[in-house]
Amino acid sequence: xxxxxxxSQLLIGSFLVYALLVATHLGExxxxxxxxxxxxxxxxxxxxxxxxVDANMISSDDLWKEVKLGDLPGEPVPMVPLGISQNxxxxxxxxxxxxxxDRVLGLRKLFDKYLDEKIFLVFKAHGEKVDNEEEPVSVxxxxxxxLSADTTIFNxxxxxxxx
Amino acid sequence: MAFLQNVRLPQWLYSNLFDYEAEETKGDFxxxxxxxxxxxxxxxxxxxxxxxxxxxxxxxxxxxxxANYIDVSFMFxxxxxxxxAAIMVVAGLVGFFRLNKYGYAVCLVSFHLHYISRYCLGExxxxxxxxxxxxxxxxLAQWSFGNTKNMRVFALGMTYFYFGFGYTSAGICKLIATGxxxxxxxxxxxxxxxxxxxxxxxxxxxxxxxxxxxxxxSHLFATLTLLFGIxxxxxxxxxxFKKTRTFxxxxxxxxxxxISISMNIMFMExxxxxxxxxxxxxxxxxxxxxxxxxGTHK
Numbered sequence: 405x406x407x408x409x410x411x412s413q414l415l416i417g418s419f420l421v422y423a424l425l426v427a428t429h430l431g432e433x434x435x436x437x438x439x440x441x442x443x444x445x446x447x448x449x450x451x452x453x454x455x456x457v458d459a460n461m462i463s464s465d466d467l468w469k470e471v472k473l474g475d476l477p478g479e480p481v482p483m484v485p486l487g488i489s490q491n492x493x494x495x496x497x498x499x500x501x502x503x504x505x506d507r508v509l510g511l512r513k514l515f516d517k518y519l520d521e522k523i524f525l526v527f528k529a530h531g532e533k534v535d536n537e538e539e540p541v542s543v544x545x546x547x548x549x550x551l552s553a554d555t556t557i558f559n560x561x562x563x564x565x566x567x
Numbered sequence: 568m569a570f571l572q573n574v575r576l577p578q579w580l581y582s583n584l585f586d587y588e589a590e591e592t593k594g595d596f597x598x599x600x601x602x603x604x605x606x607x608x609x610x611x612x613x614x615x616x617x618x619x620x621x622x623x624x625x626x627x628x629x630x631x632x633x634a635n636y637i638d639v640s641f642m643f644x645x646x647x648x649x650x651x652a653a654i655m656v657v658a659g660l661v662g663f664f665r666l667n668k669y670g671y672a673v674c675l676v677s678f679h680l681h682y683i684s685r686y687c688l689g690e691x692x693x694x695x696x697x698x699x700x701x702x703x704x705x706x707l708a709q710w711s712f713g714n715t716k717n718m719r720v721f722a723l724g725m726t727y728f729y730f731g732f733g734y735t736s737a738g739i740c741k742l743i744a745t746g747x748x749x750x751x752x753x754x755x756x757x758x759x760x761x762x763x764x765x766x767x768x769x770x771x772x773x774x775x776x777x778x779x780x781x782x783x784x785s786h787l788f789a790t791l792t793l794l795f796g797i798x799x800x801x802x803x804x805x806x807x808f809k810k811t812r813t814f815x816x817x818x819x820x821x822x823x824x825x826i827s828i829s830m831n832i833m834f835m836e837x838x839x840x841x842x843x844x845x846x847x848x849x850x851x852x853x854x855x856x857x858x859x860x861x862g863t864h865k
Contacts, residue, residue, distance in 0.1 A: 407587050411721060412576040414711055415728060422729075431740075432691055434632050434682045435699025439737035441691075443744035445754035451764045473767075482771035489620075490769045495689025496628055510626035510688075529764045533753060540753060541760040 448532035450498035452490075453545065454481040457525045462550065467525075468559045470546045481524060488514050497528055497548060504567040508556055515551060523552040583808045584724035591716045594852035599719045603663055603705065605843045609698040609836055610659040610674060617685040618652030627687040634683040642684040651677055651684075662705060665714040671706035678702055697840050700729050726844055727806050734803030734819060741797055750797060752789025755782055755829065762830045778828045792829060796822050806845065816845040 425433035431440050457478035461467055466477070483490045493514070500507055515524055527545040534542040550557040558564050575581075624643050627634065642648045655677040662670030678699060686692050708722035741749045748754075759779050766773040775783070782789040799822040805815035820838060827833040 407585075407717070408575060408581060410711070411581065411585055411724070412574050413571045414707060414721070415576060415725060416574050417571055418707060418725075429632070429635065432631060434679060434686075435696045435703055437693060437696050437733070438740050439693060439696075439733055440740045440744065441693055441737075442758065443737075443740040443749075445741070445745045445749045446751065446757055449757065449761045451761060451768070453764060453768045473764075480767065480771035483769050487620075487623075489688075489690070490765050491690040491692070492688040493768070494765070499628060499689040506626045507628070510624070510628075513623060513625045531757065531760050531764070533757060540756050543760055543764065 446533060448530065450494070451529040451531075452494040452497040452548075453527045453529055454483070454493070455479065455525045455527065456481050457523050457550075459523060461525070462523070462552075462557075467550070468547050468561050470544055473543060473545065476527070476545060478525065481522075486515070486518065493526075497526060502565045502567050503558070511549070512551060512556065519551055519553050523550065525550050580807060584727055585720055586724075587717060587720050589720075591719070592849055592853050593856050594849035594854075595719070596849075597852050598848035599723065601848070602701075602723075602840075602844045605839055606698060606701045606705065607659050607663050609695075609840075610678065610702065611656050613678070613695055613698065614652035614655040614681065617681050618648045621648035621681075621684045622646065624684070624688060628689040629687055629691070630683070631686055631691065632679060632683045634687060639680070639684045639687060642680070648681070648684060651681055655681060659702075662709060665709075668709050668713055671702055671709050675699070675702045675706045694834055694836050696733070697730065697837050700733070701726060701840060701844075704729065723844065727812065730841065730845075731804045731806035731815075734800050734806075738797050738800030738803070741800075750790055750793040752782070752786040752791075752793065755789040755793055758830055759783060762832070766831050776828060778825075782829060792825065796825065812845060813847075816841055 422436045426436050426438055431438040453476070455476055455478035461477060471477070483493060496507075496511060511526075512519065518524070525547055526549045528548045529543060529545050531541055531543045533540060536542075546562070547559050548562070549559070576584075621642050622644075625640075627638070627640060630639075633639075642651065655674055658670050658674035658677060660670075661667050662672075662674055682695060682699065704722050704725040707725065708718045712718040712721055745754075759775070759782060763773045763775070782792060799818045803815060803819060805811035819841060823834050823838050
C-alpha cells in the first residue's frame with residue numbers, strides 16, 4: 405500500500421474514532437478531549453477548603469455560620485502535605501448530589517491518618533460576580549461537614565440529600 | 568469502514584505533516600528518541616504517582632472513559648493499581664526499546680485504565696492528555712509501520728495534527744460555550760478568585776503576584792490577557808504547516824506561561840512535550856555531529 409493512502413486511512417480513521425468518542429461522552433474520552441476547561445466564563449463557581457478546628461468549636465453556636473475568607477475559624481489545613489488533591493476534594497464536596505455511607509467513607513479515607521488527633525471542618529466556597537467596584541467577586545465559605553476520629557456531622561442548615 | 572479505502576488527505580496537509588521522502592539524519596533520530604524519552608518519563612511518573620493515589624480512593628464519583636462501562640473499583644484494593652503501574656512502565660519500555668511492536672499499545676490500554684481509576688473523584692484533569700495522545704500516536708505508528716524510519720515520520724506528523732486540533736478545539740469550545748464575551752476581563756477576575764481559594768486550600772495561604780494584581784486592577788489588561796489566550800488557541804492549527812509551526816508553538820508556550828502566572832495552573836507536560844517535539848531539534852543536533860545521514864531503512 406502506498407504511504408499516502410496508508411497515512412490518510414490511519415489519520416482519518418483515528419480522527420473519526422476521536423470524534424465519535426468525544427461526541428458520545430460529553431467531550432471527554434481520555435486521551436481524547438475537546439479541552440472544554442475555562443470555556444464557561446463568568447459563571448459562579450464552587451470549591452472547597454479545610455480548617456483544623458479545636459474541640460470547643462463543635463458545641464459553638466457559630467460552627468455552621470457562613471463566613472468570608474478572613475473570618476474562617478481554626479487553622480488552615482494545606483492539602484499538599486497530606487498528599488490529597490485539592491481538585492478531588494473540591495469536586496467530591498461540590499458534585500456529590502446524594503451522600504451515602506460509601507461516599508462518606510470515601511471522604512473520610514482521604515483524611516484517615518490525621519483524624520485520630522485532629523478535627524477537620526470542610527467548607528464549601530462559593531464565588532460569584534457582584535456589582536461592586538471594590539470587590540467585584542464575592543466569595544463565601546459555608547461549613548459543610550465536620551470530621552473527627554469518631555464523628556461525621558453534616559451542616560444541619562443545608563439541604564443535603566442522604567441515602 | 569470500507570469508505571476509508573478511497574480516502575486521501577489533501578496534498579497541502581499531507582506534505583506539511585508527513586515528509587517520508589526526506590533522508591533521516593542522526594539528529595532526526597536522536598531528537599525523536601528524546602521526544603519518546605520525555606513521554607516515557609511522564610508515563611513512569613504517572614504510573615507510580617497515580618498507582619499509590621488510587622489506593623486511597625474508595626468510591627467512584629465521576630466515571631470517565633471506559634469507567635462508564637466497567638466498574639473500576641477493583642483497582643482501589645490489594646495494590647492492583649500498583650500492578651497496573653508496573654505493566655504500564657514495562658510496556659512503555661518495550662515500546663521505547665523496540666522489543667515488540669505492540670509495546671506502546673499495551674502501555675496505552677494500561678494508561679487509560681490508570682487514568683479512569685485515578686480521576687473518578689469528580690475531577691477531569693487535562694494535564695495528562697497530551698502525554699496520552701503521544702502514547703496513542705506512538706502506538707499507532709509502531710503498530711502500523713513497525714520499528715522503521717517511517718514510524719518516526721508518521722508519529723511526528725500525527726502529533727502535529729492532533730496537538731494543533733486539540734488547542735484549536737479548546738478555543739472553539741470557548742466561543743460556543745460563552746461567545747465573544749469570553750474575553751471580558753471580569754471573567755479573568757472570577758478565575759483568579761477561584762484559584763486563590765484553590766491555592767489557599769493546597770498550601771494554606773495565597774499571595775497574588777504582580778500579573779494578578781495588574782489584571783485585578785485593570786479591566787483592559789485582563790481583557791487583553793484573555794484575548795491573547797483565545798487567539799493563541801484558535802490559531803493553533805498553524806502547527807500543521809511547516810512555515811508557521813515554530814511560531815505557533817512559541818505563541819502557545821507564551822499562553823501556557825501566562826496561564827501559570829495569572830491562574831497558578833502549570834501545564835508542565837504540555838510545555839515540555841511541545842517544546843521537545845515542535846522545534847526542528849534534529850537540524851540543531853546535526854550541526855554538532857560529524858556524519859549526519861542514517862541511511863534509509865524503510
